Amino acid sequence: MSGQIKDIGEEGVIALARSVKYHSAKRLLKGIGDDCAVIRGAGNSALLVTTDVMLDGVHFAYEWCPPESVGAKLLAVNLSDIAAMGGKPEDAFLCLMLPENLAANWVESFFYGFNKIAQRYGVNLAGGDVSRHPDRITLALTLTGRMRRDEVVYRSRAREGDFIYVSGTLGDAEAGMTLLQAQKSTTPFASYLINRYLYPDPRLELGRLLARTRTATAMIDLSDGLAIGVRQLAQASRLSAEIEVDNIPVSEELTAFISIKNNHNHHPSQSLKPKAQSLMPKAQNLFPQEFALRAGGDYELLFTVKPENVRRVERFHLNHPELPQLTHIGTMKENKTDNDEWTNVLGNGGWKHFR
Ligand SMILES: [Mg+2]
Numbered sequence: 001m002s003g004q005i006k007d008i009g010e011e012g013v014i015a016l017a018r019s020v021k022y023h024s025a026k027r028l029l030k031g032i033g034d035d036c037a038v039i040r041g042a043g044n045s046a047l048l049v050t051t052d053v054m055l056d057g058v059h060f061a062y063e064w065c066p067p068e069s070v071g072a073k074l075l076a077v078n079l080s081d082i083a084a085m086g087g088k089p090e091d092a093f094l095c096l097m098l099p100e101n102l103a104a105n106w107v108e109s110f111f112y113g114f115n116k117i118a119q120r121y122g123v124n125l126a127g128g129d130v131s132r133h134p135d136r137i138t139l140a141l142t143l144t145g146r147m148r149r150d151e152v153v154y155r156s157r158a159r160e161g162d163f164i165y166v167s168g169t170l171g172d173a174e175a176g177m178t179l180l181q182a183q184k185s186t187t188p189f190a191s192y193l194i195n196r197y198l199y200p201d202p203r204l205e206l207g208r209l210l211a212r213t214r215t216a217t218a219m220i221d222l223s224d225g226l227a228i229g230v231r232q233l234a235q236a237s238r239l240s241a242e243i244e245v246d247n248i249p250v251s252e253e254l255t256a257f258i259s260i261k262n263n264h265n266h267h268p269s270q271s272l273k274p275k276a277q278s279l280m281p282k283a284q285n286l287f288p289q290e291f292a293l294r295a296g297g298d299y300e301l302l303f304t305v306k307p308e309n310v311r312r313v314e315r316f317h318l319n320h321p322e323l324p325q326l327t328h329i330g331t332m333k334e335n336k337t338d339n340d341e342w343t344n345v346l347g348n349g350g351w352k353h354f355r
Helices: 005-018 067-083 104-121 172-181 188-198 204-212 226-236 252-266 274-279 288-294 307-319 339-350
Strands: 028-030 037-040 045-055 088-098 124-132 138-148 163-167 216-221 239-243 301-305 326-334
Touching: 045 067, 067 088, 067 104, 067 138, 067 188, 067 204, 067 216, 088 104, 088 204, 104 124, 163 307, 172 188, 172 252, 188 252, 204 216, 204 301, 216 226, 226 239, 226 288, 226 301, 226 326, 252 288, 301 307, 307 326
Parallel strands: 088 124
Antiparallel strands: 028 037, 037 045, 045 138, 088 138, 163 301, 163 326, 216 301, 239 326
16 A cells, blocks of 8 residues: 555555454444444443544644543543444543653543543443553543343434434534633633533433334434534435524534634724634635534534424423424435535535535
């Protein structure tokens, strides 16, 4: 194989991993290609396993992320993958690779944040490993979960005509990251957005409810943004998807952030640091829904529902007022192209463009 990792990308590396043959397809109900692996358990049970890495300089920044937020988020992002299957979390395994000169109280605060989330969601920290790292904080967490095998919600089971829903509001986390990095946390809307970035809320209650009531036909969590999540779910289900960009739910805080940003774009003498600027989309007068379509890090759930079950979703809040808002944003469509062309469908009218 020629070229470098940057040429083959994450997808290329995963393709190589897929070349490792399964020994027992009977035991492994779902391997690579969903939010969690699904392993056959005793009786009607299934074991869920997920793993995520967080690296200083890539997934967080030592300089501007408080250590308790790093501990909380490492667990939360793994919990979000359990939520996306509809499962209940159980045990965590943590690998810490740390530079020798790191302050001990950084690690102490990291565990304080981790423990808060572990207690809230009933997770045991069951083991792991600690190693020296030559230059930067590197963290890896593996989390297990359990659920009834016949309730597991896969990415791949959406049907043509299913309604597409998303939880919460989108775009907040990426806006918060921009503000945090630019050290602009003084306004009330900024602290809301920064909090959404540092402390994502895993949607475990919602995921459980959707699985238990067999309401979701397919589900994924939005780690890399709505556009990518929709594409992954649609590809796994061998369908296409149409999203009404106007319907993407956004917070008042994001709307305030975008309107200030649009003003800045008209007055180029801005005070943001160059690094933060480069993260911002180039477009003038961006609408918050357009920003939210591409922004990552929200860890909301994207799920599909058969048309006959839509009323049930609309009524969830009557019995579960604590749930995040649920918004209908589109419909699953037949895919007339092969998978490679899916992105073109997305760019050439598959999306109903906003204004
Ligand atoms: Mg995921």
